[in-house]
Amino acid sequence: MPASSPDVVTDFDLDQAWRKHPQVALREEAFGALAYHYGNRRLIFLKSPELVVVVRDLENYPSARAALDALIPVDAHGSYERALARLVESEVICGA
């Protein structure tokens, strides 16, 4: 089963407020950014500059859905929703 399977997604609520985890540092790269979590020592590649903007700005929106509506074209929302769910699992983002 691929890691991206919806079965792995458990605690992501699109209508909840989220923010970048305080223990996560982002380093911008040409492909997007590297995210390093100082607590769980996970290293995550964010392979889209748009995803980096979403992660950075999540805390400025009342929900993840509002952030996607403002920052991502509608036809790409599905992929970004699943990407955010994976970032919850990796603790790159957390509940605000």
Place this chain on the structure above:
Amino acid sequence: MDQVTASTEETVEENSDVVEDLLVEEVSIDGMCGVY
């Protein structure tokens, strides 16, 4: 014709997974010397 439609839907689904995988990739660095 139905087979063609089903095949196209499968391709779209696979492509969706690929895009998702392109957006986020996690690498374990535990055990690497000199990383921390």
